[in-house]
Amino acid sequence: MEIRKIEVPVMADLFARGEKPEYLFWVGCAGAFDDRYKKVVRAFAKILTHLNVSYAVLGKEETCNGDPARRAGNEMLYQMQALQVIETFRMYDVKKIITICPHCFNVFKNEYPDLGGKYEVINYLQFLNRNIEAGKLKIDRASLKNISITYHDPCYLGRANEIYDEPRSILKNLTGNLVEMHRNKSFALCCGAGGAQMFKEAEKGNKEVFIERTEDALKTDAKVIATACPFCMTMLTDGLKYKNREQEIRNLDIAELIAQSIDL
């Protein structure tokens, strides 16, 4: 076994060399700035390299696509950001976009077309599942030792875009012990961070949403809570800390679980 350094390809550099990648990998703000979530992006970048995918990131040219502004009611700011991003995409002739953040995915897929930005938008779970099914991404189930995993559906993959099967199909390749929370799929409870809640304190109530959801996960006795969204990860990791269970139960992203299982 040898260790090789990965140089993450940047769109501007590729263009300067006259190359054009197949995919734009949209890292997102959480991927760029959230220390915990950076590890998820690293894991996914490793998988992309492992699969020899032709991709590039925007790097310093990436900017917020406007989603949180839009959900917080600031349509003006959203559209300014969106038109700016669409212009960047046009410059690099972007056709296919891979996102990890479900919120970014939703905006690109469903909302940018209204502003003239039409792309083939694919979420990383769809991408990973496709590669597993095509036999390109081979997962060794033994590596996770049948550890019990529960999956928390992010609202913007689940209800918003009806992506329920891909994450479960991937996880069944990782473990024979996938357990469901009692509220799952279209019934799943939000982690509490959607709709720009991530960036503010919750309104007065008698409980935090993330604690309610963490309790759902704890009831399954799973050893791993698998998430697929940066905000869900923050919330559920906080929930585990609040419940003093972060030592025994881990909150990992599906990309991390895959990277771990194939020892990238």
Add this chain to the structure above:
Amino acid sequence: MTKQIVFAFALLITLGAFSFTINRIVRFFRFTRPAFPVKDFGKRINVMLTVAFGQTKIFRRPVIGLFHAFVFWGFCVIIFGSIEMVIDGLSGTERALKFLGPVYNIILASGDIFALLVAISIIIFLSRRLFFHIKRFEGIEMKKITHIDANIALSIILLLMVSLLAMNTGYIEYKSLTGESSVGLFPVSSVIAGFIRNGKPENYRLMYEASWWTHILLIFLFANILPYSKHFHVFMSVPNVFLSRLDPLGKLPNMDNITREVKLMLDSSTAFTTSSTGAPSERFGVKDAEDASWKNYFDSLACTQCGRCTAVCPANITGKKLSPRKVMMDLRARMKEKGPLMVKNGRDFNDNKSLLRDYISEEELWACTTCNACARECPININHPTFIIDMRRYLVLEEASAPGEIKALFNNIENNGAPWQYSAEDRLLWAKDLEINIK
């Protein structure tokens, strides 16, 4: 002949009162704003068949959903008999549609069976409301009057079913005792008749006639109560499902008026040529009932306050003030209040009140996570989140009002291109020292 005249008179009053009420409600639609264009009829019919007639979303709560499905399917079948009763009443015939033969028998037999199933379901619904503490039926928006409203409607439906069964029972017994041939099949009523077989033919005739009149007059009464009740959904829910928003739940509608402004700002060459000489500037977002789209208003009229939305709302579950059901109820109530004033004084009339703040507080609006659980759950495809966001849009775009942290979020996006205060220069730090094992 007297019977026909009395009947025609009753029908006339019913239709007159009904069109008066419906007109009062429908005329408020002209104050509403456009929503999506209604096209894709194939898709719409499909949604209507599955969600409305197939009751698919009702079955998300399978047990109680089944009883609702009985009531709904029962109504679909029994309405055939009601139409026949109107024909009979006007023309003095008896069972005018009997020429349909076997089809007629099947429909009447199903109606007879469903009458019992609906009655049982309604008794269950009533007991749930009267004797059990169902959390879904509680909440700040659930006043005493809303409970009374529900119980009145349920009681009328129960009476409708009892009178229908009594009518059928009287009919078959009277016919069999007098040796006249009867039409239609009545499996349930035949059993009931078996239990009480000891009267004179005239008594059964009286039972038949009295139940006939009770049933049809109750229908007339019910039809006229419905538009004032939460049970307006009897009329509104199927059309509401047909008019569903067909976009993925995650998609918010674009504000085209903002797009125009932003494009003007970004492209200075058009700044003076396409100045705002067109339509009068419209308020951004929703502040009051007239800012709602026709679909929002339709949703609010179709809402039956079942509370399935609120029961799955993460904010509501954790004790926050937001209740998606309340948002819909508030819109309907506000339009009922302001609609007549706008009819009299024009759309711009200001009564110094508004849907926002006087009905729906900012605290409620900012508690929404846009998780779409409410919209996913609504049995008749009401969309609450887009309406909540439209009110946030008003707050932010017209009043620059938002919680402090949200304002900081806007500043960060504007200045750093990220929701947090980090520089774009650092966007690739995650990729530093990235290594992979090659096997």
